[in-house]
Amino acid sequence: KxxxxxxxxxxxxxxxxxxxxxxxxxxxxxxxxxxxxxxxxxxxxxxxxxxxxxxxxxxxxxxxxxxxxxxxxxxxxxxxxxxxxxxxxxxxxxxxxxxxxxxxxxxxxxxxxxxxxxxxxxxxxxxxxxxLHFEPFTRELIRMRASGELGQISFVNATMGFKIGDPNQWRLKKEHAGGGAMMDVGIYAINGARYATGEEPIWVAAQELKTDFEKFKEVDETITWQMGFPSGVVANCATTYNFNNFDRLYVAGNKDYYELYPAFGYGPLKAKTGKGEVNQPVVTHQTVQMTGMADCILNNTPHPNCDGEEGLKDMKIIEAIYQSIANNGAKVMI
Ligand code: NDP
Structure with a gap:
């Protein structure tokens, strides 16, 4: 070492x-x-x-x-x-x-x-x-789900978005951003539904909503989508560049629920279950992330689901979501 x-x-x-x-x-x-x-x-x-x-x-x-x-x-x-x-x-x-x-x-x-x-x-x-894979309230959700304390997961609701400002920024240009709200913050809902279930989705179906055709000429503004998982659990998700207070992960299990609100921003995150508020240390996400990643690189310690293969899984889901939208919301198998 x-x-x-x-x-x-x-x-x-x-x-x-x-x-x-x-x-x-x-x-x-x-x-x-x-x-x-x-x-x-x-x-x-x-x-x-x-x-x-x-x-x-x-x-x-x-x-x-x-x-x-x-x-x-x-x-x-x-x-x-x-x-x-x-x-x-x-x-x-x-x-x-x-x-x-x-x-x-x-x-x-x-x-x-x-x-x-x-x-x-x-x-x-x-x-x-x-x-977030290094963040204590998120780690606790993953621990409770994996240990069976939540029981069998039956439904997930994952939403992330914000009202974007400056209409000239790179985030609204397809050439620089690749896409809109989905690429930028919808990815948190996708990743969240995956760590909330511990499963990989087998299909998606997605719907796009647009209110400002000038500002969002090149990229998506609001997308809602569903993801189906092998066990039968469904995640209902949404992302937007058009409003705030949209940063939540709700996981329904047959023994208990786990609600993170806020779930994906810089925090402090907050969580509760049927037993009450979840107690975890409040940390600076980027500090614990960098400490963990440096350890992983220097000492070859395992990483908590944050390597290139994990990133690729989210990119495949994003592509399937855009494909579903292009096909009028048809189910796309992954
Ligand atoms: P900024 O616009 O603040 O910074 C982007 C930087 O990229 C610029 O400062 C510039 O640096 C460089 N750059 C190179 N080419 C261009 C170009 N054509 N237009 C604009 N900038 C250019 O963006 P953010 O820092 O907010 O985001 C950067 C990345 O980090 C994104 O991929 C974003 O998704 C990600 N991100 C992740 C977050 C997280 O919580 N994990 C939170 C926020 C962002 P220079 O002048 O040095 O060349």
Missing amino acids: QADRKLRVAFCGLGSYARRVADAMKDSPNCIVAGAISGTPSKLEEWAKKYNFSKENCYSYDTFDNIKNNPNIDAVYVTSTNALHHPHTLKAAKAGKHVICEKPMSVTVKEAEEMIAACKAANVKLLIGYR
Whole structure:
């Protein structure tokens, strides 16, 4: 065990989420911000100063490949726009660096498969930024479901969305985002229904609703969908870019229920069962995530369902949802 080694992480794409994770890492004992890749030179300067790393650990998207010659970077955390996750992951893997990549891992199933293959070929790990798998209220749901304390799961309700602002942002451009609310936050409902049941869906059926055809010219605004699981349990889900207070996971079992509200945001999350409020520590999600992921990469410890294969499963479901919408809501087998 490399007990006193810290994972040295370079961030790729220095936007608001990169900052949040980098700031949260100062409370992680086993990882540090050690470099950056950015299209904005002023951000590189600012980051190098703030996190105290050398200019030699700074790259532009054009010089990114040179990171292979840098022995002081162990992993690249891809926090760029969705459509760049695939090219940036491929570059990092080719350079022999472990990869942590934000959700959605890619914008197509094919890209996700290529990312998994590239990391396998380079013998580096690929983890997806599914921070909730490290979060105590979410871990408790998974524990109670797996131990049978909830009984047999019969129904799941999973919803996640928010009212999006600036109509000119990349999240509303298909070329950069790959899709709308579904790609961005609907993925939380999909992932949540999967950890709430411990099963993989075998079919989906989806319906799209749009109220603002100008703002959501290129991407989806609101989608409702159902997912059927092998045991017969059904998840009823929805996502939106058009309203708030839509961040909830409800799991009905024949012995008890588990309700997370809020369920997917940065928290603090809150949960209750038929026995009352669930008591768990409130943590910074990105701190526990990075501590867990650094341990996984440094010491080869198991990860809680957050590798490339898990990301690929969600991408397959997203593609099936879009396919169902294109077929007027027909059931699509996965
Ligand atoms: P931002 O817009 O704040 O940052 C994206 C960064 O990507 C930019 O700052 C820029 O960095 C880089 N970039 C490269 N090309 C472009 C382009 N054409 N347009 C805009 N930016 C570009 O987005 P977020 O930080 O909110 O999101 C980044 C990723 O993180 C997304 O994939 C998102 O889904 C994910 N995310 C995950 C969350 C989670 O809880 N797990 C929460 C929020 C986001 P630079 O100037 O350095 O090149």
